[in-house]
Amino acid sequence: MKQFVAENAAEMFDDATGGSSGTPMVFKVDRDTQIAREASLMWANSLAGWRPGDRIAMLWGSDRDVSTSLKNLRLTLRWQIENYRWFNAFDMGAEKMARFHDTMRRFRPHLIVAYAGSVFTFARYLRDSGIKPGYPSSAIVSSAEVLAPEMRELVEDVFGIRVFDRYGNREAGAIAAECSTHSGLHVNESDFIVEIDSSDPFRVPGNVLITYLRNFAMPLIRYDTGDSARFGSCEPCSCSRATPRLAPVTGRESDNIRTASGAIIHGEFFTHLLYGTGCVREFQFVQESLMSYRLLLAGSRRMPGEMKEDLRRRILDAVGRDCALAIEMVEKIPALPSGKRKFTLSRLR
Numbered sequence: 001m002k003q004f005v006a007e008n009a010a011e012m013f014d015d016a017t018g019g020s021s022g023t024p025m026v027f028k029v030d031r032d033t034q035i036a037r038e039a040s041l042m043w044a045n046s047l048a049g050w051r052p053g054d055r056i057a058m059l060w061g062s063d064r065d066v067s068t069s070l071k072n073l074r075l076t077l078r079w080q081i082e083n084y085r086w087f088n089a090f091d092m093g094a095e096k097m098a099r100f101h102d103t104m105r106r107f108r109p110h111l112i113v114a115y116a117g118s119v120f121t122f123a124r125y126l127r128d129s130g131i132k133p134g135y136p137s138s139a140i141v142s143s144a145e146v147l148a149p150e151m152r153e154l155v156e157d158v159f160g161i162r163v164f165d166r167y168g169n170r171e172a173g174a175i176a177a178e179c180s181t182h183s184g185l186h187v188n189e190s191d192f193i194v195e196i197d198s199s200d201p202f203r204v205p206g207n208v209l210i211t212y213l214r215n216f217a218m219p220l221i222r223y224d225t226g227d228s229a230r231f232g233s234c235e236p237c238s239c240s241r242a243t244p245r246l247a248p249v250t251g252r253e254s255d256n257i258r259t260a261s262g263a264i265i266h267g268e269f270f271t272h273l274l275y276g277t278g279c280v281r282e283f284q285f286v287q288e289s290l291m292s293y294r295l296l297l298a299g300s301r302r303m304p305g306e307m308k309e310d311l312r313r314r315i316l317d318a319v320g321r322d323c324a325l326a327i328e329m330v331e332k333i334p335a336l337p338s339g340k341r342k343f344t345l346s347r348l349r
């Protein structure tokens with residue numbers, strides 16, 4: 001029988017960025033799946049030119065699950081040995097980004113792996129500061145969010161290196177990744193069966209359904225990710241990999257939150273924050289102005305007072321203690337005209 005990793009009973013959202021509808025699902029993971037997940041990420045990085053031992057700068061969310069000092073020590077040692085350095089994508093004010101640049105300059109990463117929005121924000125900062133970074137030396141891997149063509153163009157221009165798009169899922173790993181021909185994302189067929197719920201999956205985008213049988217603790221069968229995509233060309237790729245390819249994933253949306261102090265809070269911060277509350281089914285965090293915010297909770301069980309106060313404290317710590325924050329229970333999270341729901345929404349322009 002598989003050993004069960006109770007502390008990894010993480011919540012997976014029905015959208016890889018944390019849930020277009022903000023609906024959490026408890027996703028149990030066994031140990032073998034953790035290893036398979038890491039292998040899938042290595043596979044995706046290898047398509048971008050990564051080789052074992054290469055230095056990787058992760059511009060990513062802080063790991064909320066690293067809660068004990070013993071775990072911290074073990075992970076820190078492992079990341080040192082594996083040549084990883086972490087840069088907190090949830091805290092990207094100008095001062096922090098200046099420090100990121102300084103550290104990366106000395107670290108000389110082969111690869112930067114980042115949320116699409118975070119590396120875009122960092123690239124804009126470098127451009128506006130007149131900095132031409134001499135890193136990374138191999139590639140930038142972008143994931144977790146839609147990489148719009150104009151974002152890709154700016155990032156590639158600033159760093160002078162190609163961006164490789166990766167489509168993943170929080171717990172199961174890399175589902176599809178771009179190769180050096182940049183003509184679609186190769187499906188990770190050794191882990192997933194990927195289907196598009198559409199009348200014409202090569203022309204009309206539809207929801208991405210994944211079947212994932214590696215995880216004996218909780219197999220997923222035709223699981224609807226909530227993401228929207230279509231298959232790209234059915235011609236063999238000139239890189240000689242024979243897998244089907246996805247056209248860029250188009251249906252994941254969240255806004256960054258810009259605070260009065262100039263900090264930029266990544267949308268994923270809020271999905272991490274609402275993890276584990278067990279009370280929230282749908283949510284949306286709305287920035288009305290620099291000083292005024294609303295957290296909408298829908299279809300949720302009654303939230304204990306102290307949990308609500310803890311949420312309030314942690315959000316105000318991030319956006320500024322002088323800000324107004326209303327926590328509202330609502331019937332439904334309003335949908336965009338596309339039918340998708342943003343889990344973070346900024347009305348700042």
Ligand SMILES: [Zn+2]
Nearest residue numbers: 179181237239
């Ligand atoms: Zn290829």
